[in-house]
Amino acid sequence: MSNKITGAEYPLAKIFSSDFDFVIPAYQRPYAWTDDQALELFDDLHSFYLAEPEGDSYFLGSIVLIKAEGKPASEVIDGQQRLTTLTILLSVITSLLEGEVRSDFEGYIREPGRLSQGISAKPRLSLRDRDRQFFADYVQAFKFNELLALESAQLEEPQQNIQRNARLLRDRLLTAFSNDTDGLISFGAFLIQRCFLVVVSTPSKKSAFRVFSVLNSRGLDLLPTDIIKSDVIGNIVAEKQEDYTNTWEELEVKTGRAGFAELFNHIRMIYARAKAQRTLLEEFDEHVVKKSSSSEQLISEVIEPYAVAYLIAKKSEYVSTANAADVNALLKWLNRIDNSDWMPCAIQFLSTQKDSPEYVLWFFQQLERLAGYMHISAKNVNQRIARYAVVLEELMGAHSLDSPVKTVELTESEKREMLDVLNSDIYYLTARRRNYLILRLDSFLSDGAASYDAKVLTIEHVLPQTVVANSEWEESWPTEEVRQQWVHKIANLVPLTQQRNSAASNLDFAKKKTAYFGGRKGVSSYVMTTQVLNTTEWTPEVVEKRQKSLLDVLEAGWKLKSAPAACQSKN
Secondary structure, eight states: OOOOOEEEEEEHHHHTSTTOEEEOOTTSOOOOOOHHHHHHHHHHHHHHHHHOOSSOOEEEEEEEEEOOTTOOEEEEEEOHHHHHHHHHHHHHHHHTOOHHHHHHHHTTTEEOOBGGGTBOOEESEEOOHHHHHHHHHHTTTTOHHHHHHSOGGGSOHHHHHHHHHHHHHHHHHHHHTTTOHHHHHHHHHHHHHHEEEEEEEESOHHHHHHHHHHHTOOSSOOOHHHHHHHHHHHTSOHHHHHHHHHHHHHHHHHHOHHHHHHHHHHHHHHHHOSOOOSOHHHHHHHHTGGGSSOHHHHIIIIIHHHHHHHHHHHHTOOOOSSSHHHHHHHHHHHHHSSOOTTHHHHHHHHHHHTTOHHHHHHHHHHHHHHHHHHHHTTOOHHHHHHHHHHHHHHHTSOOOSSSOOSTTSOOHHHHHHHHHHHTSOGGGSOHHHHHHHHHHHHHHHTTTOOOOOOSOOEEEESSOSSOOTTSHHHHHSOOHHHHHHHTTSGGGEEEESSOOOTTTTTSOHHHHIIIIITTTTTOOSOHHHHHHHTOSOOOHHHHHHHHHHHHHHHHHHTTOSOOOHHHHTTO
């Protein structure tokens, strides 16, 4: 068998055609894209579509396949997350269309079959065996009403991701093209005709994995910072180059090579205050280097102080005679969030204000609340960057404790939105958001005294998701309507440090809390769980009261009550 590697660029019209028969092999990880990645993809595509009504093409990246030349069978080594999400997006578009145009779009999701050519009817993308039928029955059959009606808690995580992204993408499309079928068709045509993937393929599995490894190398390849260093140092007079090179390399050692590259991306954001549209090399030169008076000034007054601030924020190592412990606790919570979009604001603030401990504490109380709001409210990367850009804009001007940065505070509408999320079915949040929220609540209950280092964190329902007939639970919670009202609320959830035990989840309350919630020693590391252990019964009235109590704690901890800004800003 030939090991020939080929690479070519194809529009989605060609990708989702009989030239390719995509199969996700069993050894691949399951579908893992959350709303962050799915909505970032949609927003980028839609923004490009609006900005470039004609002409330019959109590049979606590359995929790696095991595929023999001239044969459609394609085993996906890299790219399944994009292929799956693009299939969901095109399927949702198709489901919103009618007549001939719908039939046309259906052909990109399912091969209709051509007996004359020996081509069987089947979906163009087959997921792993475990999720294949689910994906085919709902997404590739365009049954989105049925998909969205499924009880999410009863689905496995990859299927929850499919359901969640289908809902979010459909909502985005309905908002963007409300009563505008022609616009929806035009957007669909843009996806099919002007969006491209580079397909790298080889018939050899060994060769395909080698290509994948090269494309995803984590070795010491040349980074953009190396090229920037060459250009910046090269513009310094010869007799000073050694000193500035030593400074540069010392900063790189302190931050780590990957951290140094991350720092430069944050610096680019501080200056550009917008999402990157091109490479770091291009944008750093345009927004940072060209706006510096000299290479010496760039290193001494930009890179060096920003590197110091970055290390403080990244490592939670703020040092001061006052408030240091409280500031570092807030930084630790910020670092628990699954994105670092807040970091440019932290860097810019610390680079100028780190010697004002009272102001530092106030600022990071606001920033942690803002980041927490966007995290649990599932704001996508474009929304986060736009919101932080407003804060950065104000941070670039004059500010102090007497005249603090106002844009880092939550608006009244943001407070209301956050409270709505807190009072919603928390269990339906993604695991990272749900865990963050519950641990943050537990920290408020412990007044910051608790630390959280558990390698395994699971969230368990007190009232089980499924109530067994003739059980104590059915007696205490007789109606399904009341059970569904409370089962996924934060009041009915507890954090545990052991793996789930499905057999124990349906035990009656008294047995469950001692045998399960208390762990091996009959106690819990979490205040929330300890409260449940000290509760004698678990009824709708108890849970309703607990819900109000926990919401009050969150409202007080994050200062979500409306108050005059002038009075609130220094508290």
